[in-house]
Amino acid sequence: MIRRSVIAGTGSALPKRRVSNAELAERVETTDEWIVERTGIRFRHIAEEGETTSSLAIEAASKAIAAAGLEPNAIDLIVLATATPDQTFPATATTVQAALGVNDCVAFDVAAVCSGFLYAVQVADSMIRAGAHQRALVIGAETFSRILDWEDRATCVLFGDGAGAVVLEARESEDADAPGILATKLHADGRHNGLLYVDGGPSTTGTVGKLRMKGREVFRHAVVNLAQVMEESLGTAGLTSADVDWVVPHQANARILEATARKLGLAPEKVVVTVDQHANTSAASVPLALDTAVRDGRIRRGDLIVLEAMGGGFTWGAAVVRF
Incomplete structure (x- = not known):
């Protein structure tokens, strides 16, 4: 089982x-x-x-x-x-x-x-x-x-x-094609702290701080890292991008979504996009986009979906799920 x-x-x-x-x-x-x-x-x-x-x-x-x-x-x-x-x-x-x-x-x-x-x-x-x-x-x-x-x-x-x-x-x-999380892959690289961070914290400034970002550098890392971790997670599950019904990505920037899809050879219509309506909601963006696509009927039971995201740290990851 x-x-x-x-x-x-x-x-x-x-x-x-x-x-x-x-x-x-x-x-x-x-x-x-x-x-x-x-x-x-x-x-x-x-x-x-x-x-x-x-x-x-x-x-x-x-x-x-x-x-x-x-x-x-x-x-x-x-x-x-x-x-x-x-x-x-x-x-x-x-x-x-x-x-x-x-x-x-x-x-x-x-x-x-x-x-x-x-x-x-x-x-x-x-x-x-x-x-x-x-x-x-x-x-x-x-x-x-x-x-x-x-x-x-x-x-x-x-x-x-x-x-x-x-x-x-x-x-x-007993069914290998049964619903569930098939594979997850996570990464982190703390060397890039200075590209996306908040300039405060309890043990440093004693303040909450404000978000700071070097957008061009973040964009470059995001496209490479996200495409790589998606391929990695699919490989772990014994699948390829051709098997994917939907990609539910972190909603950071429409250009990142488009570039990542191209790099994987995925059709744009297979990518769930809500960034136009909600902007970047950080940790909320993937489940928010997932719920949107489930409730409007795009994602259905049995579909193979890939969730992916990258954020400050840098941290990034992907999950392959049979919905």
Whole structure:
């Protein structure tokens, strides 16, 4: 028998306030044309007072649990990926746990920035396959607007807030083509810290800090690393890009998505794109895009999907999943 982690349900959440490029241009020196041409972004959602990383995570998690046909107490593991937690500690995952009314489960955060959701998926999958847990709630949630420098037009136009979640459930089957996570691959290279980082922290400045990025260098690394890790994960699963029904990528920049697809020889219509509507929501972007494509009917049971992301650190990874 093969024990796998199956995606039993998905969910997502966005702040109420939707900000267009035109509205942003009233705040910083930019234009709709400039942003669309360089990034493909047209809108982003920005958290207002009372909206937090945990509140978005709770909404996304509730929807995922409902989609799985479960009650919250069926969850015995919560792994939340975020670079913008509510507090330095305790983990935002425990805030989600309490709000959902889960009486007792393992709950912790994972910090790998935009790759955080992929890291969280591998952690949860490993714990499920080891037999330690039966059902895991894996969440990516961010309020990146709180760490943006709104005077820096090169970065503040790129990001938005949101959350996405999946319920992973242990299932056993003798069928090698049964649904579940087939392979995951993660990487990190701390030598590139200075290309994408936040200039603050508890042990250095004692402040939260603001996001800083050298966009051109990040773009170059992203295209190479993402194509490589996708091929690597497919190879581990004994598959090729020709077997893929959908790629659900980190929604950082439309040009990165297009370049990565070309490098793998994938048709553009096989790539789920939400960056135009949500901008870069960091760890939330992959599960948010996944939930969007599941709910609009594009991704169906039996489809082979590849999830991928790269973020500050650098960290990057991919997961091959039979949905």
